[in-house]
Amino acid sequence: MSPITADDSSISLEEIAERLPQEKRILIAAHENPDGDALGCVAALSLLADKLGIENSVYLPGEGSFPPEYEFLPGLEGVLRGDFPALEGNTTAYILDCASTGRLSKSGLECAGACINIDHHQDNTRFGSHNHIDPEAASTTELLYRIIKIGGLPLDAEIATALYVGLVTDTGRFQYANTSPAAHRMAAELQEAGVDVNAVYRRLYENVPLPKVLLRARALGRLELRLGGALAVSWLLSQDFKDVGADESYGEGIIDGLRAIRGVKIAALIREQSNNGTVVLKGSLRSTDGSVNVANIAHLFGGGGHVLAAGFSADSGIPELLDRLEQEVKARL
Numbered sequence: 335m336s337p338i339t340a341d342d343s344s345i346s347l348e349e350i351a352e353r354l355p356q357e358k359r360i361l362i363a364a365h366e367n368p369d370g371d372a373l374g375c376v377a378a379l380s381l382l383a384d385k386l387g388i389e390n391s392v393y394l395p396g397e398g399s400f401p402p403e404y405e406f407l408p409g410l411e412g413v414l415r416g417d418f419p420a421l422e423g424n425t426t427a428y429i430l431d432c433a434s435t436g437r438l439s440k441s442g443l444e445c446a447g448a449c450i451n452i453d454h455h456q457d458n459t460r461f462g463s464h465n466h467i468d469p470e471a472a473s474t475t476e477l478l479y480r481i482i483k484i485g486g487l488p489l490d491a492e493i494a495t496a497l498y499v500g501l502v503t504d505t506g507r508f509q510y511a512n513t514s515p516a517a518h519r520m521a522a523e524l525q526e527a528g529v530d531v532n533a534v535y536r537r538l539y540e541n542v543p544l545p546k547v548l549l550r551a552r553a554l555g556r557l558e559l560r561l562g563g564a565l566a567v568s569w570l571l572s573q574d575f576k577d578v579g580a581d582e583s584y585g586e587g588i589i590d591g592l593r594a595i596r597g598v599k600i601a602a603l604i605r606e607q608s609n610n611g612t613v614v615l616k617g618s619l620r621s622t623d624g625s626v627n628v629a630n631i632a633h634l635f636g637g638g639g640h641v642l643a644a645g646f647s648a649d650s651g652i653p654e655l656l657d658r659l660e661q662e663v664k665a666r667l
């Protein structure tokens with residue numbers, strides 16, 4: 335399983351496994367609006383760096399709290415937010431699960447030293463000085479786990495748990511099409527390394543704050559089926575979040591309820607989010623069977639993602655945005 339677009343900037347997992355323990359200082363970062371894989375990756379690598387005696391800090395773009403189901407992850411104390419931090423030449427940046435610099439920081443990426451880009455998004459722009467992109471990997475934590483195995487690097491229960499969170503969330507609890515035999519093997523090995531599978535399940539899926547449930551109810555209450563039921567759309571306004579007492583991050587995962595409806599091929603959820611005081615629209619797209627590649631639609635709006643899951647930002651009105659999405663989906667059905 336090698337990267338699909340190899341070039342001079344390609345770096346193998348073996349090379350990363352050899353390089354990592356020799357680092358003096360690293361900055362670890364992942365994409366904005368982090369999901370379980372992004373947070374699992376940065377937590378795992380930060381915990382690993384601590385074990386290896388590497389000075390490290392974690393940066394995640396944006397403001398606000400992370401989705402509440404991930405609060406239990408260790409290694410996320412003191413995460414840097416806001417603009418991408420200035421890096422000195424002796425600091426290597428490890429950018430994880432991030433398809434493009436646009437998902438990293440508005441101010442762009444300026445690394446004086448090396449920038450190691452490790453990801454599994456098909457549409458990764460290879461922005462690093464060194465790139466390891468493997469779309470076959472179920473999660474970016476799978477790539478980190480392979481680095482740990484190849485290098486014989488330390489793996490304790492905390493690191494294993496962070497890696498497992500990325501795997502279980504990016505595979506939809508081992509049920510999406512990306513759930514490979516390797517993903518199951520990795521899960522088994524992580525369980526042997528100390529992951530309490532049931533405890534993680536309860537933390538991730540049975541610990542939903544009431545405001546998130548109320549937010550989901552609002553999204554479902556506004557549900558519209560378009561294109562004969564092939565497209566499910568809904569939206570959440572800033573006011574909805576205020577009314578139910580939900581943080582913006584509580585909008586994560588709500589789209590999955592739209593995708594599950596019989597006959598739906600594509601689900602779209604639009605959320606209002608504040609960005610430095612101005613309201614922007616965040617669009618999430620899901621494809622049920624991959625017959626429509628939602629990453630291609632997200633690209634039209636300057637976003638990106640996978641065949642089955644993609645996202646973008648927009649600044650139009652919600653009705654106009656939904657109509658345009660409908661046209662784009664219609665053209666691809």
Ligand SMILES: [Mn+2]
Nearest residue numbers: 371431474504
């Ligand atoms: Mn991922």
